[in-house]
Structures are given as C-alpha cells and as structure tokens.
Amino acid sequence: MLATFMFMISACGEAGAPPNGSDSAAPVAATDPREVLVEIDMDEYTLLMDASLPAGPVTFELANKGFEEHNLLFVLVESDSTVWEIESRLAPGERRTVMLDFEPGEYKAVCNFSGHEDRGMFTGFVVRERPASEVGSAR
Ligand SMILES: [Cu+2]
Numbered sequence: 001m002l003a004t005f006m007f008m009i010s011a012c013g014e015a016g017a018p019p020n021g022s023d024s025a026a027p028v029a030a031t032d033p034r035e036v037l038v039e040i041d042m043d044e045y046t047l048l049m050d051a052s053l054p055a056g057p058v059t060f061e062l063a064n065k066g067f068e069e070h071n072l073l074f075v076l077v078e079s080d081s082t083v084w085e086i087e088s089r090l091a092p093g094e095r096r097t098v099m100l101d102f103e104p105g106e107y108k109a110v111c112n113f114s115g116h117e118d119r120g121m122f123t124g125f126v127v128r129e130r131p132a133s134e135v136g137s138a139r
Contacts (some may be wrong), residue, residue, distance in 0.1 A: 045119035064090035
C-alpha cells in the first residue's frame, strides 16, 4: 500500500511590496502655478514628451536615459525650420534644464545625431494658445 501524502501549499500571495519608509522629503520650491514643466526623456531611439504644450514660457527638463549621446532640436513643421537647437549633446545619464518660449503651432522634437532621426528618434507636439484666464496680469 502506498501512503499518499497531501501537501497543502498555502501560497503566500501577498501582492505588492510593503511601503519602504524612505520618504525623501524633497524641498518644495515656491512655484508659480502657471509655470509649465515638460520632461523630455531620450533613449535609443526615442524621444518621449507631452504631445501638447501651452504657448509661452516652458521649462524643459531633458534627461538622456540612454547609453549614447543625444542632441535635441525643435522644428516648426509648417516652415520646416529649426526654432531651437541644444548647445551641446547630452552625455549618457545627463540631465539638463532649458527654458524656452514657443509660439502656437505644430512642432517636431528631433535628435538628429548620428542617424538617430532615421531610427525614429523624433516626436511631434502641438503648442496651443494659453487660455486667456491664464494670461492676464493677475499676481
Ligand atoms: Cu539621439
């Protein structure tokens, strides 16, 4: 006779990691609620950013998350003209903040370094007029 042993395996199915207590208290800067921050992540070979921005001053936070150098330029689609180009390429892992001011229109963000554009390293975005309520001289 063979004794049959039944093993009850109680799967400890607790999904989700416990919250780690490292709540880094980042200093909160006094920001203008109208200030617009746009992140642009660069990788091989993509450019990720919001597809729609308001016209006027925008702070771009560029991050090269790849392992190659990347550059960045903005092209106004209608006239196929470059309206801004980064001063120097971002090294792998580098972050940089730039402040720019766009007129409404249709644009393209491109990394044209070393054939990256041909590999798909570009994206389109639209700059829209800011709502009048945000433009006034309200302080
Ligand atoms: Cu690139």
